[in-house]
Amino acid sequence: MNHYETLKQGLAKKETILLTAKCSIEYNGRAQSYLPSGDRIILIKPDGTLLIHQITGSVPVNYMKERTEFQIFHKEGIIALQAKHPTQKEYMDVEISEIHSIQCLKLEDSSKLQLAGNEKDMSDFIFSNPETIEKGLKALSREEHTDFGFVDVLCKDMKGNLVVVECKRYTADYKAVSQLQRYVDKIKEAKGISNVRGIMASPTISDATKKILEESGFKHVVLEPPKRLERAKKEQKKLLEF
Amino acid sequence: MNHYETLKQGLAKKETILLTAKCSIEYNGRAQSYLPSGDRIILIKPDGTLLIHQITGSVPVNYMKERTEFQIFHKEGIIALQAKHPTQKEYMDVEISEIHSIQCLKLEDSSKLQLAGNEKDMSDFIFSNPETIEKGLKALSREEHTDFGFVDVLCKDMKGNLVVVECKRYTADYKAVSQLQRYVDKIKEAKGISNVRGIMASPTISDATKKILEESGFKHVVLEPPKRLERAKKEQKKLLEF
C-alpha cells in the first residue's frame, strides 16, 4: 500500500497518524499564515486535532483544534491535505511533495494528569496559614466567585478590616496590581465600606510594580510557591536501580 | 536493531525521534505531575525539545523545552527515559513498558512562518488610517516603547489633545482597560499635562467592561480585525483542480 492510501485509510478510520513530510502550509482563520516548503512532523489525532511541528521549538507552527475534518487529494506526485473546522471557520491546506515516513496507529489511554504546585495550592496554603502573611490575620474564604470577581483569599485583620490577598506564583506585575485594585474597589462598593486592604503575595516583585502597589495603598508579602521536590536523591536512586 | 538501541542511537545522533509507546510519566520542576500508564505519542527534536501527547487535545500533556538532555536505561523489558534541563532545574522520567513504533529521522527545514492578521497589523492599520477611529485624528507614533510598556498608537485629536489608542483583536476586557488607564496616567505624568484621552479599539466589548471604560473617561470604537480571506472561492478552485 502506498503512502497516499495509508494516509487515506488512517483518516477514514480516525486513527492516530504520525507523518513526516516535505510540505508547504497555508492557514486561514483567526489569522492567515503561509509556511514555505520544508520537512515537518505532522500529527493527526483521533479527535480531529492537527499539529504540525518544525524541527525546533516546543510550539506547533500550524495547528487545528479537535473536530477538524479532513480531505485528501493527489495529483502528479503531490498530495493535498485539506483541513476544515466546521464551527470555527478555519481552514488549512498542506501541500505534500514527499512523505518521509507515515504511521497509523490505534492507541489506548484513559489516564488523566495529576498536577500539583499551581496557584491554587498557593492560595490553599494561605487559607490554612494566614499568619504567614500577617500576624493576626484570619482567613474567611478562598477562591470566592462573587458578583465582583474571583478573590484568591479573603481575610480579616487584627483590627477587623477586610483584606484581599492576591497571590502569584511568579513575579507580580502591573496586571496583578490592577487585579487586586479591582477586587478591593468592588468589595468596597458591594459592601458599602471603605476599610478594605489589599495584599500581594508572591516570591518576587519588580521595583516599578512595587512602587505602583504601594502608591495604591497595598503591600507586598514575600511568599515562595510550593516547594519543588528534591531531585538529587531520586537521581541517585535511579542510577543505582539500573 | 531493537527499539532500545534505535532510541539510544537516535538520541546520540540528535535526530528527530517519533515514538509511540505505553508509558507512565513523572515531572518535577516549576510544578510536579504524574501521569499513569497509557499509550502516548512522544516527539524528541534535534534541539532537545521533548513533547508528549495523549490521544486527544492540542496541548502536550508533558513537555520539556529545548536544550533538554536525555539519558536512557533498560531493565527487564522496561525502558527508562530521563530528561533533565540543566538551566531550568526541571526533570522528567518516562517509564516505557512497551514501544509501539519508533522512527529516527534527519529532517531539513529552514523556512519561517509568515503570519498576517495579528494585533500589529491592526495598529498598523490605525496608524495609516486614524480617521477610521475618530474624525480629525492624526497619528503620531506606533508601538512606542516607554518605561512602563508600549503604546499601540499615539495620536493627536482635532483639539490638540494627545490620544492613546489601545487595540485588541478580540473582546476588550478589564485588563485592556487597566492597560489603557496606565498608559494615559503615565503620559500625563511624564509630559506634565492633563488633557490626555484614551480610546479602546476592538471588534467587541462586554457591557461590564464598557461601563468601567466609560467611568474612566475613555471611549470604545468598534474596529474589526484585519479581514479573513474568503475561503469559498478557493475551495471551489481546489475541488476543480483534483
Added chain:
DNA sequence: GGGGAGAGATGCCGC
C-alpha cells in the same frame, strides 16, 4: 456560550 483568570503558559522584542 460568554466572561474571567491561570498556565509547568510560550515567544518576541527592547533595554
Added chain:
DNA sequence: GCGGCATTTCTCCCC
C-alpha cells in the same frame, strides 16, 4: 538577564 505584552493563545470553571 528582566520586563512588558501578544498569542490562530489554550484550558478550566462558573454563570
